Amino acid sequence: MMELTEAARPLTGRTSLEDWQSSPVGAPLLSALLARKGIDESSLAPALRLSLASFVEISRGQITQDEVDELVRAANDGELVVDEDGATGSAARFVNKTVIVTGAASGIGRATTQRIIAEGGRVIAVDLFAERLSELSAAHPEGSIVTVRADVTDPQSVQEIVTAAGEAPIDGLANVAGITDGHRPLHETSDEIWQKVMAVNVDGPFRLTRALIPLMRGRKGGAVVNVASEASMRGNAAGTAYTVSKHAIVGLTRSAAFLYAPDNIRINAVAPGPVATGIEGAFASEFSERRIGPFMRMIPPVADPAAIAASIAWLLSDDSSNVNGVVLPSDGGWSVQ
Ligand SMILES: NC(=O)c1ccc[n+]([C@@H]2O[C@H](COP(=O)([O-])OP(=O)(O)OC[C@H]3O[C@@H](n4cnc5c(N)ncnc54)[C@H](O)[C@@H]3O)[C@@H](O)[C@H]2O)c1
Known part of the structure; x- marks a missing residue:
């Protein structure tokens, strides 16, 4: 019987830190970036559900957008994969408002x-x-x-x-x-x-x-x-x-x-x-x-x-x-x- 497997989702700026860490490709890349920045990976425990990109704002300049993009490229054979905004869904509750x-x-x-x-x-x-x-x-x-x-x-x-x-x-x-x-x-x-x-x-x-x-x-x-x-x-x-x-x-x-x-x-x-x-x-x-x-x-x-x-x-x-x-x-x- 054919085994149904979910297609692996690409790692992007919107991927959570948790998912970067559990990916065999993403984990070493993320660890290397954090080590370069002197950030203790265990200190991120309360923030693991956040997206990688959100760190550009909350790290107050310690991690830049360019570095996030570089990580995404490294995880995707050089391609800067960008996710859909995700916020839109099919809702349109504010049309004409x-x-x-x-x-x-x-x-x-x-x-x-x-x-x-x-x-x-x-x-x-x-x-x-x-x-x-x-x-x-x-x-x-x-x-x-x-x-x-x-x-x-x-x-x-x-x-x-x-x-x-x-x-x-x-x-x-x-x-x-x-x-x-x-x-x-x-x-x-x-x-x-x-x-x-x-x-x-x-x-x-x-x-x-x-x-x-x-x-x-x-x-x-x-x-x-x-x-x-x-x-x-x-x-x-x-x-x-x-x-x-x-x-x-x-x-x-x-x-x-x-x-x-x-x-x-x-x-x-x-x-x-x-x-x-x-x-x-x-x-x-x-x-x-x-x-x-x-x-x-x-x-x-x-x-x-x-x-x-x-x-x-x-x-x-x-x-x-x-x-x-x-x-x-x-x-x-x-x-x-
Ligand atoms: N971030 C949290 O953990 C958290 C938790 C509970 C409640 N809140 C509340 O959420 C709201 C938004 O905060 P945030 O976390 O997005 O903070 P933030 O600092 O990222 O954004 C607040 C924005 O308000 C603007 N602002 C501040 N004073 C202003 C003023 N006098 N006039 C016009 N703009 C002004 C700032 O310039 C900033 O852009 C706040 O009311 C905050 O108390 C935040």
Whole structure:
């Protein structure tokens, strides 16, 4: 009887580290690269489900895109094999829809932007970093993305963001931009850190949502997704300022969800666990590292930003039309630990 074997999938930038390691061709190539970079392979254990390419971002320049491409070529007889984006699937939930995404130049915001565009939508992409926004824009078809270089903490920028949508109605808002607090404990939190974290993580979403609610009420529809965190649900996932800000965003989500449900406006939150992005994850405090560090070593593996984008896109889309006011953990199960 003929034995049916699955055709071996080529190793690409989107192949997980786990699969690179289990491939007889990929394993020695990956080990050699890590050794050259002085990276201890065992230290990658929490990140094995991530794609090789995601390390370009999270290694902060230690591993470059060229080196990833070189590895892919070496594994495929000199050919730079590129995978399908994978985000598109057959879904097209955002055709003729306009969604504002903040924090669009990096990590979860960028992945959300890519996902919405891949599903036929138009994104008003907001971030502090003009250059990275231009790169994002250049990678997408004309008309699918409008970039706005803006600081979400600046009250003046709100109108600029709304105006950028033009005549088209705004169907959705993803408040993704956020910053961390270096896991600082309460007694080491300066007024400056406190105010900065609150300004980006709470004031920004508050003002932008406030500007959009009248427009969404006027047309009796809209979806807002706020990005919360595991720190919205527990006290041992971050420092005090970040934890307070992410609890606050849950309050904002629930209050607004209740108030505007009669206007067919849904307001939900996604609470990511650890995600491989550009966000600062290091401990700025020895006190917190001693107290929080042991818990952090027990959490689920780091996720790809695309996995969080999928949760955000679901809550923005009509697929979740009966869901309002929830805080959806997208965290590999951390919240049940
Ligand atoms: N990465 C994680 O493990 C994780 C876990 C839980 C929650 N989150 C949340 O996810 C969200 C996105 O974070 P990320 O991990 O993708 O981080 P990231 O640093 O990769 O991306 C955040 C983006 O927000 C932008 N931004 C920051 N301040 C801004 C401001 N004032 N105005 C406009 N843009 C601003 C940054 O320039 C950056 O491009 C944040 O709200 C964060 O708290 C992240």
